[in-house]
Amino acid sequence: MANTIKFELVTPDRSVVSEDVEYVGAPGVNGEFGVLPNHIPFLSALGVGSLYFKTGGRRSYVFVAGGFAEISPDKVTVLAEVAEKAEEIDVERARKARERAEKRLQQAQDRVEYARARAALVRAMQRVTTRETASQSR
Numbered sequence: 001m002a003n004t005i006k007f008e009l010v011t012p013d014r015s016v017v018s019e020d021v022e023y024v025g026a027p028g029v030n031g032e033f034g035v036l037p038n039h040i041p042f043l044s045a046l047g048v049g050s051l052y053f054k055t056g057g058r059r060s061y062v063f064v065a066g067g068f069a070e071i072s073p074d075k076v077t078v079l080a081e082v083a084e085k086a087e088e089i090d091v092e093r094a095r096k097a098r099e100r101a102e103k104r105l106q107q108a109q110d111r112v113e114y115a116r117a118r119a120a121l122v123r124a125m126q127r128v129t130t131r132e133t134a135s136q137s138r
């Protein structure tokens, strides 16, 4: 039985990861899920947060926001709306995005403005968390 699984992570713009890995953990809309080789097939929508994969026992982290994951016994395909490897995340940009989102939340006039500001706040916070988690795991 194979002890690795093919992992492809793409966004509309680019291929972010294409590797044979030992494990993929991802933020599904209904909570985290983990995939080992020979997993039963399933589909999941992605939420916003940190995805990680293991190669040689080492974890690599990627921020993802929205999209889908398709799992088959020998392959994990993630089609993410937005994805950045931990080392690509501009933390200063995320901190500024967080400050803007907090102000917009306070000033929101209706539910749509509130929901947009809240989504921007979650993205910014999860980007910072992904960077921190990746640096702590080294």
Ligand code: ATP
Pocket: 065, 082, 083, 084, 088, 089, 090, 091, 093, 094, 097, 120, 123, 124, 127
């Ligand atoms: P911002 O307000 O800083 O643009 P955002 O959450 O609105 O943040 P998104 O709409 O999620 O940004 O992403 C737009 C593009 O910018 C995507 O290609 C995404 O990968 C990139 N991006 C956004 N924020 C960052 C960041 N802090 N570091 C690296 N890339 C980022």
